[in-house]
Amino acid sequence: MDRLEIDLDYMRNVMLELLRTPSPSGRTDAVMQIIGDHLAELGLPMQVTRRGVLRATLRGETSDTARAVAVHADTIGCMVKRVKENGRIEVVPVGTHSARFAEGAHVTVFVDDLTQIYTGTVLPLMSSGHNFGEAVDTQGVGWHQVEIRIDEDVASAADVHDLGIRVGDFVALDAAPQITPNGYIKSRHLDDKAGLAACLAAVKALVDHDAVLPVDAYLLVTIGEEVGMGATHGLDDRVAELVAVDNAVVSEGQQSREDTVNIGMLDSTGPFDYHLTRRLIGLCEEHQLPYRRDVYRxxxxxxxxxxxxxxxxxxxxxxFGVDSSHGHERTHLDGVQRIAELLTIYLTSPLTFSDWDEDPTGKLEDFPSHSVQPAEPEPETAPGRHG
Structure with missing residues (x-):
């Protein structure tokens, strides 16, 4: 159980490659091919499900029980809802995000002809101060308040249709990643491509160091997390533990930071497993990895x-901590690196309850529980006194 050295150049380069590859939910084939190529170069066996979820395997000392790390390759995006008579395009969001942060974004429009793509910009309906004056500051916010101006000579819906653009075509918000000299990463879609880079860097470290894993470990790369259909399949009942790697909310009232490991105690679906969560906290403390505990509403x-x-x-x-998640996102290389380091520690450590987790079910009296015991009730009558 060691904290392995992470190849930071590899992590950084993979992250930039993934960020520059559009992958809105529903159109992830290109990025999944890139991820698969990286895993193949590392020598990992892989399987892909009918829906396109990828599962890579790191062999352990036993295959009777397993654990998994889940990370998603899909991002937020848009879809063509309507081509307007003026040649502009109305869109709806894919995934949950505000049109407030889409305004001004450069985009790529993908059509059914896979050899053809178009570029454009998301603009508010009133985008020219020289024409609309102060109205540009009072226009409302919402997807019905924006449109896409494509970079083609079009003036009508017929012109746009002639290009092959149809209702239901995917629109990707261009990531435009930047890494500052002091290690900050500014980009759209850090959620969850920074997480993917951390996972791939962790796998590379495990392979490079011939690390011994106590049980088989799966890397599950999902393609529909942003629309609620992430790790719905691809794993069997041998998997005793699942650790999701995703963004952590850096904002007012939150505890997460961009440069630390952040451990979710609870999200909108409820608390995470008490024992596994404390196990990860213990590994951070044992190996002096800075971490924060947080809850996400x-x-x-x-x-x-x-x-x-x-x-x-x-x-x-x-x-990994993300400021302005699903907006103009930012994280730090230190945080991504520390996630990768934690994964190498975790995957080379024993399961939280190795004996119990050999089987998916067991006896109640054998179920492991934390050591906190309920307080003894106070007696109704104190000793030496009478009612």
Missing amino acids: FYRSDAAPAIESGMEARTALVG
């Missing part, structure tokens, strides 16, 4: 659909 991860789909496993959430 309007948030869920791959762990939620896994449990909702009937998976019988303990679940936990570790996150």
Whole structure:
């Protein structure tokens, strides 16, 4: 159980490659191919489900029991709802995000002809101060208040249709990633491509160091987390523990930081597993990894659909801190690195309850529980006194 050295150049380069590859929920084939290529280069066997979820395997000393790390490759995006008579495009969001942060975004429009793409910009309906004056500051916020101006010579709906653009075409918000000299990463879609980079860097470290894993470990890369259909399948009942890797909310009232490991205690679906969560906290403390505990009110991860789909496993959430999540996102390389380091420690450590977790079910008297015992009730009558 060691804290392995992370190849930071690899982590950084993979993250930039993933960020520059559009992958809104529902159109993730290109980025999944890239992820698969990286895992193949590391020598990991892989399987892909009918829906396109990828599962890579790190062999352990036993295959009787297993654990999994889940991370998602899909991002928020948009879809063409209507082509307007003026040649502009109305869109609806894919995933939950505000049109407030889409305004001004450069986009890529994908059509059914896979050889053809179009670029454009998301603009409010009143985008010219020279024309609308102060009205540009009072226009409302919402997806019905924005439109896409494509970079083509079009003036009508017929012109746009002639390009092959149709209702239901995907629109990706361009990530435009930047890494500052002091290590901050500014980009759209850090959720969850920074998490993917951390996972791939952790896998590379395990492979490079010939690390010994006590049980088989799966890396599950999902493709529908942003629309609530993340880790719904791809794992079996041998998996005793599932750790989701995702963004952690850095905002007023939250405890998460951009440069630490952040451990979710609860999200909008409820508390995470008591024992596995404390196990991860203990590993951070033992190996002197800075961490924060946090709760997230309007948030869920791959762990939620896994449990909702009937998976019988303990679940936990570790996150890299993201400021302005689903908006103009920012995190720090230190936080991504520390997530990767924690994963190498966790995957080379024993299961939280190795004996109990050999089987998906067991006897009540054998079920492990924390050491806190209920207080003894006060006697109705104190000793030496009478009612």
